[in-house]
Structure formats: structure tokens, C-alpha cells
């Protein structure tokens with residue numbers, strides 16, 4: 001569902017939208033932070049509203065500013081990092097050689 | 112927990128129609144990962160031993176697209192009669208979970224590589240076609256292990272362990288339209304797709320080790336109603352049998368819920384094999400919650416007609432085409448053709464034996480593969496194998512009448528178990544059939560002389576006595592006589608001396 005418009009004239013982000021976005025980002029925010037972010041996020045959307053007044057009808061959507069395409073890699077294996085190197089930035093590592101993170105509740109990821 | 116449905120799906124389907132769509136993820140058979148050059152041989156490897164800065168999602172790294180992975184999806188597109196995109200693009204699917212180190216998964220949202228395909232397969236109610244909405248490329252996630260205080264692995268954990276070896280493995284997602292109406296159709300679709308993946312070589316598609324993951328979106332609606340019901344996503348189905356049972360269970364569960372005045376909630380449920388039921392995993396996230404946007408780190412990809420033609424030209428004969436050919440070219444029944452084609456090892460044995468043994472009748476060969484070979488493979492002492500050249504040699508002996516059918520089965524069983532060549536087994540066991548008229552004639556004469564009662568019976572009109580006499584000759588020759596020739600010789604002699 002589209003919660004709020006970045007289109008001029010449409011309603012701005014509500015407190016509920018901010019709470020939802022915070023939930024998706026897995027951020028626990030205080031009342032003060034929610035209020036402050038509601039203002040800041042709406043300020044950002046206001047900037048988009050200004051951009052949205054431009055006539056872009058004849059400009060194709062673009063996600064890239066460099067004009068390259070079709071960059072493919074041949075399917076060849078190169079060495080990986082060692083386990084120690086891979087784990088060198090881990091907040092904590094287990095005896096079994098895993099990254100350790102705080103318990104995750106509520107099942108598996110979204111993929 | 113809801114009680115298990117009495118008979119799979121039969122109760123609910125009298126009142127409701129099920130609407131089922133299937134999403135299948137297949138790990139593609141490439142040497143290196145999707146966006147980095149790490150080795151994909153991660154099965155059984157030490158945790159985090161197949162990782163690099165790219166697949167660990169370290170800042171400042173950039174992905175590069177594996178050409179083979181793209182080609183496998185395009186090949187799949189052709190195999191399902193789909194449209195292959197001339198321009199495709201990558202998108203970020205954003206969510207926060209520790210199995211995805213970047214905080215997003217690189218996937219394809221708006222412009223998938225393949226759209227609008229279809230797959231036709233047999234069911235107990237006849238052929239059925241499912242439309243495939245899309246097939247796209249993405250990267251796999253890391254593997255999580257949840258541990259409790261004592262280091263036991265559980266779902267409600269004290270800490271979670273991450274192995275990023277699977278992170279960045281190339282994954283193809285294939286999504287159907289909601290065309291499927293029964294649990295059986297769903298299983299058959301998944302089986303046919305698995306066969307297709309293995310036939311074209313895109314994936315080994317083993318469900319047991321997660322190379323192929325099947326998810327189903329299941330909803331029900333009263334028969335005759337157009338509008339869809341609320342759908343539930345079912346995951347964790349680790350075998351084809353589980354796919355069928357989980358969907359049948361879910362249809363019953365939803366029907367019971369609605370009949371009892373309740374409502375189906377949009378959620379993700381997991382299949383639990385021990386209890387043969389589904390359980391709540393989590394509420395389903397809305398598509399918008401993933402905040403897809405174009406991946407700025409990867410350029411778009413255009414597919415040239417020459418490239419596509421080359422990929423298409425490499426496709427082997429597809430299962431559906433092969434089934435038809437076996438029927439028209441070799442006169443096999445539809446059933447036999449399916450049995451042969453649905454199992455790649457059987458197909459290879461059949462094709463190999465055909466190529467090896469000149470003049471071996473294809474139909475007889477097919478009977479040996481679908482009969483004796485499959486019986487041995489499924490038997491308790493499987494683990495053996497059959498060599499196509501040896502099978503061809505054996506079937507040739509049978510076709511030429513040089514060995515009896517019964518003895519041939521023994522020879523084949525020994526070959527299957529030990530790998531010994533057929534000629535050596537036949538020789539060692541003295542199985543070479545006596546087709547020499549002179550030698551047979553002597554044996555027949557001896558048997559006639561020794562069994563005057565049976566001879567008298569035959570002459571008194573008891574034709575069945577011939578069977579007894581044939582048996583005596585076979586016994587006298589230790590099974591090596593050509594039974595058809597014995598029969599003829601007996602009848603000739605009995606008629607003559609009357």
C-alpha cells in the first residue's frame with residue numbers, strides 16, 4: 001500500500017507511517033524521536049514535491065547515470081577470504097566459525 | 112492445532128475451489144556465485160569459508176553479474192515457452208534480517224528476464240497446463256542457526272549464528288499464475304519443473320538440500336465465485352510428497368476455518384512433517400514493505416538475438432518432446448514413455464542402450480528399463496547400476512532367443528549388483544539357450560519316452576498336457592531350451608506319431 005504521496009497535494013507522512021517505516025527498519029524509536037523524524041521525513045518529501053513539479057513526461061526513467069550496459073563476468077572461481085579474514089569484523093564469533101548476533105525472534109527472513 | 116484432514120483435500124473441494132500459485136527457487140548450477148567469484152561448492156564446507164567482501168556485503172564493494180547464471184534463466188525461459196526480455200534490470204529488495212548482510216537482496220522486480228511461459232504435465236485427471244508469470248534472477252541469503260543458552264539449536268534462541276557461504280549463491284525464482292486447483296496438480300507441476308531443470312542442466316534441484324525450494328500461495332473460494340479468498344503462503348515443504356500434503360492440509364484448514372465462522376488471515380505458514388500440519392510462522396509482509404528500487408550498482412542488461420539464439424540452440428530435447436517421440440518413434444504407450452522420461456537415469460540408460468546395441472527392438476528395451484531396471488533401483492539392494500552397452504547386449508540375446516527371459520532377469524540382476532559383463536555371466540551360469548533343433552529334438556524325444564501318461568492325455572484331447580511336457584524338457588535342459596521351439600517340436604512329434 002502506498003502510505004503517503006511524494007506527489008504534491010497528497011497527504012504527508014503520518015505518525016503511523018513513521019512507525020511502520022521504523023518497524024520495517026527494525027528501529028525502536030522513542031516518542032520524541034518519532035516526532036522529530038516525522039518532521040524531518042516530511043521535510044525531505046517536501047523537496048521531492050518541488051522536484052515533482054518539473055515536467056518529465058518525455059524523459060525516460062533512469063536508475064543509472066553512467067552509460068554502460070551488458071557488463072557480464074565469465075563464470076570463473078577465484079579464491080575466497082580465509083575464515084579468519086571473513087570473521088575479522090564480526091561482532092562476535094562462535095567456536096564453530098559462525099558470526100554471532102543477538103537472538104532473532106519470529107522466524108526467517110523475507111527472501 | 113487443527114486435526115489432519117481425513118482424506119487429502121476431498122472434503123473441502125466438494126464445497127470450495129482452491130486457488131494455488133507456486134513459487135519455486137532453484138539454485139543454479141554455476142561454478143561461481145551470482146555477483147562475486149566465490150566457489151559455489153559450499154555443501155559440507157566449513158562455515159564462512161566461501162565468502163569475500165562482496166558476498167559479505169562489506170562497504171565499498173560492487174557486484175558483477177555472472178554470465179552463466181543469466182544464461183540458465185534464459186534457457187529456462189525458452190524451455191517453458193516464455194518471452195525472454197530484450198532489456199532486463201536489477202532491483203533492490205530491502206529488508207532487515209541478519210541472513211542478508213547488505214540489508215537488501217539484489218533481485219529483479221519490474222523487468223524480469225523471463226515472462227509469460229507455461230508448463231504442461233500429466234496428472235491423474237489428464238494433461239494440465241500452468242501459466243508461468245515470470246522467472247527472474249536473484250542472490251541467495253546466508254544460513255541462520257538459532258541457539259539457546261545451552262547451545263541447543265532451537266527456534267526461540269538466545270543467540271543466532273550466521274554462515275554466509277550461501278550468501279550470493281545464484282538463485283532463480285519461478286512464479287506461476289494462480290492456475291492450480293488441487294494439491295496433486297501442485298506436486299506434479301513441481302516435479303515437472305524439477306525434471307526440466309535437471310534436463311537442461313540449470314539446477315540439480317534436490318529438495319532435500321535446499322537446491323529447490325517450493326512455496327505455495329493457497330486460498331479457497333466457494334465454488335462458482337469469481338473473487339479470490341485471502342491467501343496463505345506455505346513454506347518448508349522439503350519433499351514432493353510434503354508439497355502435496357501441505358497444500359491438501361491447508362485447503363482443509365481454511366475450509367474448516369470458514370465453515371466455523373472464522374476468517375483466513377494473510378500469513379506465512381510452515382509445513383511440519385512430523386505432525387503433518389501447517390503452523391503460523393509470521394504475518395506476510397506487503398510487497399510495498401520491501402521498498403523495491405532499481406539497483407544503482409548494476410547496469411541494465413540487453414539480450415542480443417545472436418546470444419539468445421546460441422542459448423536456445425544448446426537446449427537438449429525437452430521432456431514433453433521426448434515423451435511424444437518415444438510414443439511415435441518406438442510405439443511406446445504414453446505411460447511407458449512417461450516412466451522412462453520422468454527419470455533421467457532411466458532415460459540415459461534407454462538412450463545409451465539404443466545407441467549401443469544395433470537392431471535391439473526399442474520397445475523390448477523400454478520394457479527392460481521400466482521393468483527390471485526400475486525394480487532393481489527401487490529394491491532394497493539398490494546402489495547398483497546398469498551399463499547401457501551391457502543392457503543392449505542382454506536384450507539382444509533375449510530378442511534372438513539365445514537366452515530365456517527368466518534367465519536374462521537373473522543375468523541382469525547380477526550385472527546390476529556386480530557390474531560384471533553380461534557375456535561372462537551367461538557363460539559362467541551356462542545360460543546360453545539351446546536353439547539347436549537337433550539338440551532339442553533329442554531332449555524332446557527323451558521326455559516323450561519317459562512320460563507316456565502325459566502323451567496319452569494329450570491324445571485323449573487334453574491339450575494342457577503340452578505345458579507339462581514343455582516343463583519337463585526345460586527341466587531336463589536346466590532351463591536352457593528355447594521354450595517356443597520346444598513347444599513346436601513337441602506338437603510336431605505328438606501329431607506325427609498319432
Ligand SMILES: [Zn+2]
Nearest residue numbers: 147149163166
Ligand atoms: Zn563472494
